[in-house]
Amino acid sequence: MMWKERYRIGVDLIDNQHKELFNRLSNFIQIVQNDTHWEDKMDDVKKTLDFMKEYVVYHFNDEERYQEEISYPELEEHREVHANFREAINEYVRTFEEGQFNEKKIKEFAAKLMTWLIVHVCKMDQKIGEYAREKGGKV
Amino acid sequence: MKAEYVNSFYKATQDVFNLMLDLDVERGNIKVVEGLVSSRNANVVLGVTGDLKGSILFSFTKDMTLEMVRIMSGLEMKTIDNFVSSALGEVANIIGGNALTNLTCYNYICDLVPPQVIIGEYKSLSMANKKALLIPLRTDIGEFDINIFIAENE
Numbered sequence: 001m002m003w004k005e006r007y008r009i010g011v012d013l014i015d016n017q018h019k020e021l022f023n024r025l026s027n028f029i030q031i032v033q034n035d036t037h038w039e040d041k042m043d044d045v046k047k048t049l050d051f052m053k054e055y056v057v058y059h060f061n062d063e064e065r066y067q068e069e070i071s072y073p074e075l076e077e078h079r080e081v082h083a084n085f086r087e088a089i090n091e092y093v094r095t096f097e098e099g100q101f102n103e104k105k106i107k108e109f110a111a112k113l114m115t116w117l118i119v120h121v122c123k124m125d126q127k128i129g130e131y132a133r134e135k136g137g138k139v
Numbered sequence: 140m141k142a143e144y145v146n147s148f149y150k151a152t153q154d155v156f157n158l159m160l161d162l163d164v165e166r167g168n169i170k171v172v173e174g175l176v177s178s179r180n181a182n183v184v185l186g187v188t189g190d191l192k193g194s195i196l197f198s199f200t201k202d203m204t205l206e207m208v209r210i211m212s213g214l215e216m217k218t219i220d221n222f223v224s225s226a227l228g229e230v231a232n233i234i235g236g237n238a239l240t241n242l243t244c245y246n247y248i249c250d251l252v253p254p255q256v257i258i259g260e261y262k263s264l265s266m267a268n269k270k271a272l273l274i275p276l277r278t279d280i281g282e283f284d285i286n287i288f289i290a291e292n293e
Binding site for chain 2: 001002003004006026029030032033103104107108110111112114115116118119122123
């Protein structure tokens with residue numbers, strides 16, 4: 001299980017999306033890492049990759065909207081980090097679409113996505129939860 | 140070699156291990172070594188440029204590397220493939236980034252060169268007869284080293 005209770009920030013909407021994101025990423029890593037021949041799992045990899053790409057954007061939008069609702073003071077900084085990450089994902093997707101859809105590159109992408117998400121959820125997103133709690137959970 | 144360099148990297152390592160792996164890191168006795176040398180299997184080299192110049196080497200055993208990636212992914216890893224080595228490189232890169240932030244407190248402004256992961260033994264001896272520092276570190280899942288070989292840019 002990739003999701004861990006210590007990743008929880010205490011805001012249900014965001015926690016549930018994070019859980020979904022980690023579950024999907026875990027699924028993606030399992031497909032990328034299983035022993036099946038690369039050509040045979042290509043369709044599965046592409047499908048999961050498409051989902052991940054869309055879900056990350058969907059989640060970022062919801063998370064930013066929530067920050068707006070609670071007048072989170074670090075929204076702009078958070079938005080910028082999201083934008084940089086979205087751009088990094090798009091760059092990988094462009095590389096894959098240009099035909100460099102190889103096992104090595106996909107594994108690198110999966111590893112970066114994993115480490116980035118863990119750091120982001122454990123560090124920046126925790127601050128949203130802290131702020132919401134300070135405000136007495138009122139949004 | 141100034142204590143600020145060691146403290147910045149040690150603190151960054153503690154913070155990142157705690158954050159990403161939920162592990163505490165303890166420091167052993169620092170040694171002076173002839174250059175960047177590792178007999179461990181999984182090594183990451185980070186270049187530092189700017190006010191300080193040089194390299195940092197992180198050295199892990201294969202077992203520890205696989206366990207670190209298992210903790211993050213929740214999945215058993217059998218070999219150090221490109222997924223595992225990329226994840227290890229990223230962890231080192233994040234530590235490096237945090238260390239550079241710590242160094243700004245001492246008025247050093249630096250940049251990182253992207254990580255280079257080397258599977259197998261690593262050896263890069265100093266040509267200028269300058270010494271490196273080796274920080275031995277201990278966690279519940281194994282021991283690893285950080286070699287620091289940086290100096291003020293002249």
